[in-house]
Amino acid sequence: MVRSRDDIVRTIGKPLLADDERVKISCRNVNVYYGEKRAIREVSVDIAEQEVTAFIGPSGCGKSTFLRCINRMNDTIKSCRVEGEITLDREDIYDRNVDPVLLRARIGMVFQKPNPFPKSIFENVAYGPRIHGLARNKSELDEIVITSLEKAGLFSEVKDQLDHPGTGLSGGQQQRLCIARAISVQPEVILMDEPCSALDPIATAKIEELIDELRRNFTIIIVTHSMQQAARVSQRTAFFHLGNLVEVDDTNTIFVNPEHKLTQDYITGRYG
Amino acid sequence: MQYAYLLILITLLSAIGYYLGRQRSSRLVKQEIRRLHSLPGHYGMYVALWCSVPAVIILGLWITLQSSAIESLVISALPPEIQSLPQEQLSLVLNDIINIAGGIIVSDAPDEFLLAAAGHYNQLKGTGFLALAALLMTVCAGGLAMGMRYIRPDMRARIKVERTMQALMLLCSAVAIVTTIGIVLSVLFESIRFFNQIPVTDFLFGLKWSPQIAIRPDQVGASGSFGIVPLLAGTLMISLIAMLVAVPTGLMSAVYMSEYASDKIRTVVKPLLEILAGIPTVVYGFFAALTVAPFIREMGGRFGIDVSSESALAAGLVMGIMIIPFISSLSDDVINAVPQELRDASLSIGATRSETVVRVVLPAALPGIVGSILLGVSRAVGETMIVVMAAGLTAKLTANPFEAVTTFTVQIVTLLIGDQEFDSPKTLAAFALGLVLFVITLCLNVIALYVVRRYREEYE
Amino acid sequence: MNKQDHEARLNLIKSRLKIRYAKEKAFRAAGVTAILTALSMLAILFITIVGSGYSAFQQTFVRLDIHFDQEVIDPERSGDPEVFSQADFAGLVKKSLRKKFPDVRKRRQKRDLYSLVSSGASFQLRDMVMNNPGIIGSTKTVWMPADDDIDMYVKGHIKAGEKGGGRIKDYKLAWIKELSAGGAIEKRFNRTLFTSGDSREPELAGIWGAAVGSFYTMFVTLVLSFPLGVATAIYLEEFAPKNIWTDILEVNINNLAAVPSIVFGLLGLAVFLNFFGLPRSAPIVGGLVLTFMTLPTIIIASRASLLAVPPSIREGALGVGASKMQAVMHHVLPLALPGMLTGTIIGMARALGETAPLLMIGMVAFIVDIPAGIFDKATVLPVQIYLWADSPERAFMERTSAAIMILLAFLLIMNAAAVILRKRFERRW
Missing domain, CATH: 1.20.5 (Single alpha-helices involved in coiled-coils or other helix-helix interfaces)
Structure with a gap:
């Protein structure tokens, strides 16, 4: 049977988790439109708690778009419209009563290009706690900043230059600063949109190590175009293709024994 | 206007040159254009340039030098007792001669020698024009012949023509430099003459400005005083009021337009603000004098405040309105140049839009905003018509915005408007004020342009 | 956690x-x-x-029956237009007014009576006779412009009679009432405003002289600034080497764009009037000064539109063997031209509204005649607005506003043209 490109692929593998307790985020029949164009088609998937889930797929497949739906960053794009249901701890995040500000305090994000604010390192990390009023006084704020930097594995490198501008750091350090900034408000979930694509291999390795470390405290979703990275850092992997979620499974299964022809072709490098 | 005919003549001859050059080049190779180094049109252009460039240079030189040459010839032909008159009176006499020559009746019975001189003047002008026309014809024809002689199939006409065009373009760009030099020299020379009469320190630090110099020494206020401190204070006060209006309004408009407004609102509001920017300053001046000043005066009266009808407040407010679109469009550009990633980062931590703007976007855009504010100040300081029509004339050293103050530009206009003798300190003072104004705005502009440029480089 | x-x-x-x-x-x-x-x-x-x-687009007119008396106009029956033009037409108007109000005897009152009609009425009558000598000896009904005070009163801009605090005397008010009851006072379209030069009398003043002056000035500005600006932009963007000199030139141009306009006026005064001895108040000097002011705007806009032409166009032309100059002239310039024209129109619109530098070079003189060329004495629209705004008569205030409306209409048309041009030729690469 010849499939037209508009056909909806039924996701194969294990998109939904058997163990309800482990579900942190669940998405059901999510569609995303840019104006008239449908960028995400009928995606249903569960994200497990305290685990790294990787979204992979060729560029333009919609994995980043989907990621930005999860903390409602797509709200900022006027033509963008989201259909379907996404829940965080069984609570619909697109419900009218849900405040995007509060939601984003629970779901942090790290971007493709390191984007520290043009402020000092300290101010970069203190930004979140300040706006949310998480620190009652200066010493509490200091503590939050130091813990966040420590968790991001950056503190030892910058402890003498906290008042230097964040933009003066190297690319890898900048990205870890951004991670520190994201975890400073102690979110439950961290979304990472190709966090290493602008970095060199050594900086990448450090970030990957960090992600493995952070897994203990946070639920992490990482979008990556590097299959090796997905294989290295994630426990579960979801493969997107042309707006469809083709296959989701344990990372091992996906890379060793993919079910779908498209997944197989992609991870063996037929296209990408 | 007669010079226009000469220009037309040169153009015509050049066109002929173009045609002939084309013809000759293609005939030289028996219509086998491939054997020519350049296209026939290039040879045509080559001849045309030979024909026109020298002629135009001569025409320009002639026009600049002619009037002074004729004047000195006329003067040397005047009776000796008149030639020995002092410079100022001589120039008056000369003025009369030129007026008579132009057919303007100066007095009922002009002196005999004046009529003769006027005749002489007209005769010189007539011969001069004929001589110029003849000279130009010769130069054009000569250039044409030269150009034609140089045409060879292997002559690199295209390269020569293009080099000449490039040189002409360079010359055009030099106009911008020449303008600046012209401004600097013209205000500087007169200012130096002014400072020969009035010490620089009196000018810069004097607390009193009253440029009226009595004609007779026994009149009241016989010596004018030229201290610019009150003018500086007035200029600064009006500019400050203007910026107090323009900066918050312009900046907030820009923020709203770039961060909140939908495309629909933007397409409506932006052109409207541009209209505000396109209104001539004389209209703002009329608005200030007709509507705003009386309104403020009346409001002041209601609250028991004595407001001058030419209050600094009225002029400043209207000037502020004029500068709003200026600040808003510059800040809009600057704010849009802040990368979207920074906004995303802030929003993704859970900041509201306003928190993002106040804590991330504006600090990041600060250098650019400062630059646009400086340009706004520069504009306020140099603005003329609003203050001429709505601010006062008397220089008063006051901090009360309800009183009338005066500015540099108002004084320049009042000192120079109407007839003036060119050597009195009064008129020269206007140029000294112009120098101060130019220096102040130059500093503001250069700092602002530098800051904005650095800012742009940072995000590009 | x-x-x-x-x-x-x-x-x-x-x-x-x-x-x-x-x-x-x-x-x-x-x-x-x-x-x-x-x-x-x-x-x-x-x-x-x-x-x-x-309200300035209307003017109050008074209807009078004028007897074109042969004895007054041409007593010797010479039929010579020279004689007509010297005749006492004001006398005819006075006579007609006296006939209308025969009771007025006192000298003061008589003077007030004569001032009902504008002093321009006699010129109107003279023109009628000059155009058609046949009307001499006949009586015609003529509508003549009322004096500005009457005009203001009829339009309701100034208060009625002395008792009401106004400046029109009560008996004068009675005449006006009588005239308008007889249908002899009417508001009509104010043609004078569009066809005349300046005048001391508001009811005779028009903007045509200033408009023509503006036209000549703009003509000079356009002819000079467009080629200069475009050539400079092409040189800087396409040919100039990147070195300290072009850097200085660039800073210099950006700075010139922000130099106060009045400083350009000082330049014009010192250089063109005092050094080169060009005539005061002439459009040629105004045009030169405005050229220097407009040049930076045109250069900056032209450079931006050259920059917007993608390098691939140049490379394409160079790739088929065109010289750099040919690539620019044949391929880049046509694509950049709409943007350059847009910038030029905007620059010209700004120049059209500019006042301050023109004050410096004497374009504020009171000029009645319509200028006939770029060397004639002239004024321009914004300066005319300034002059009228400075006049004490109430009637000049409404004319100032009317002149502003006309100026703004011109500016709107120019800006709309620029917008349309931009929309029509806008290209996204």
Whole structure:
């Protein structure tokens, strides 16, 4: 049977988790439109708690778009419209009563290009706690900043230059600063949109190590175009293709024994 | 206007040159254009340039030098007792001669020698024009012949023509430099003459400005005083009021337009603000004098405040309105140049839009905003018509915005408007004020342009 | 981190949300207020100008029966136009007025009676006779412009009679009432405003002289600044080497764009009038000064539009063997031209509204005649507005507003043309 490109692929593998307790985020029949164009088609998937889930797929497949739906960053794009249901701890995040500000305090994000604010390192990390009023006084704020930097594995490198501008750091350090900034408000979930694509291999390795470390405290979703990275850092992997979620499974299964022809072709490098 | 005919003549001859050059080049190779180094049109252009460039240079030189040459010839032909008159009176006499020559009746019975001189003047002008026309014809024809002689199939006409065009373009760009030099020299020379009469320190630090110099020494206020401190204070006060209006309004408009407004609102509001920017300053001046000043005066009266009808407040407010679109469009550009990633980062931590703007976007855009504010100040300081029509004339050293103050530009206009003798300190003072104004705005502009440029480089 | 910690943290954030959203709202409101302030200023400006100026497009006329008396106009029956033009036409008007109001005897009152009709009426009658000598000896009904005080009163701009605090005497008021009861006073379209030069009498003043002056000045500016600006832009963008000199040139041009316009006026005064001895008040000098002012605008706009032409166009032309000059002239320039024209129109619109530098070079002189060329004495529209705004007569105020409306109409047309040009030729590469 010849499939037209508009056909909806039924996701194969294990998109939904058997163990309800482990579900942190669940998405059901999510569609995303840019104006008239449908960028995400009928995606249903569960994200497990305290685990790294990787979204992979060729560029333009919609994995980043989907990621930005999860903390409602797509709200900022006027033509963008989201259909379907996404829940965080069984609570619909697109419900009218849900405040995007509060939601984003629970779901942090790290971007493709390191984007520290043009402020000092300290101010970069203190930004979140300040706006949310998480620190009652200066010493509490200091503590939050130091813990966040420590968790991001950056503190030892910058402890003498906290008042230097964040933009003066190297690319890898900048990205870890951004991670520190994201975890400073102690979110439950961290979304990472190709966090290493602008970095060199050594900086990448450090970030990957960090992600493995952070897994203990946070639920992490990482979008990556590097299959090796997905294989290295994630426990579960979801493969997107042309707006469809083709296959989701344990990372091992996906890379060793993919079910779908498209997944197989992609991870063996037929296209990408 | 007669010079226009000469220009037309040169153009015509050049066109002929173009045609002939084309013809000759293609005939030289028996219509086998491939054997020519350049296209026939290039040879045509080559001849045309030979024909026109020298002629135009001569025409320009002639026009600049002619009037002074004729004047000195006329003067040397005047009776000796008149030639020995002092410079100022001589120039008056000369003025009369030129007026008579132009057919303007100066007095009922002009002196005999004046009529003769006027005749002489007209005769010189007539011969001069004929001589110029003849000279130009010769130069054009000569250039044409030269150009034609140089045409060879292997002559690199295209390269020569293009080099000449490039040189002409360079010359055009030099106009911008020449303008600046012209401004600097013209205000500087007169200012130096002014400072020969009035010490620089009196000018810069004097607390009193009253440029009226009595004609007779026994009149009241016989010596004018030229201290610019009150003018500086007035200029600064009006500019400050203007910026107090323009900066918050312009900046907030820009923020709203770039961060909140939908495309629909933007397409409506932006052109409207541009209209505000396109209104001539004389209209703002009329608005200030007709509507705003009386309104403020009346409001002041209601609250028991004595407001001058030419209050600094009225002029400043209207000037502020004029500068709003200026600040808003510059800040809009600057704010849009802040990368979207920074906004995303802030929003993704859970900041509201306003928190993002106040804590991330504006600090990041600060250098650019400062630059646009400086340009706004520069504009306020140099603005003329609003203050001429709505601010006062008397220089008063006051901090009360309800009183009338005066500015540099108002004084320049009042000192120079109407007839003036060119050597009195009064008129020269206007140029000294112009120098101060130019220096102040130059500093503001250069700092602002530098800051904005650095800012742009940072995000590009 | 455990669930309770998260709960506590969320509650802490929640507790502050209300204040934060209130601040957000206030910030937004401040933005809206700023825009509304700017727009309402624009609205107030337009409303005051239109409100005080629309009535100037009408002028009060008085109807009189004029007897073109042979004895007064041409007693010797020479039929010579020279003789006609010397005749006492004002006398004819006075005579007609006396006939209409025979009771007026006192000298003071008589003078007031004569001042009902504009002093320009006699010129109108003279022109009638000059055009058609046949009317000599006959009696014609003629509509003549009323004096500006009467005009203002009829339009309701100044208060009635002395007792009402106005400046029109009560008996004069009675004449006006009588005239208008007889249908002899009427408001008609004010043609004079569009066809005359300046005048000391508001009812005879028009903007045509200034408009023609503006036209000549703009003509000079356009002819000089467009080629100069485009050539400079092409040189800087396409040919100039990148070195310190071009850097200086660039800073210099950007600075020139922000030099106060009055400084250009000083340049014009010192260089063109005093050094080169060009005539005062002439459009040629005004045009030169405005050229220097407009040049930076045109250069900056032209450079931007050259920059917007993608390098692939140049490379394409160079790739088939065109020289750099040919690539620029044949391929880049045509694509950049609409943008350059847009910039030029905007620059010209700004120059059309410019006043201050022209004051410096004497274009503020009181000039009645319509200028006939770029070396004639002239004034321009914005300066005319300035001159009228400075005049004490109430009638000049409405004419100032009317002149502003006309100037703004020109500017709107020019800006609309620029917008249309930009929309039509806008290309996205």
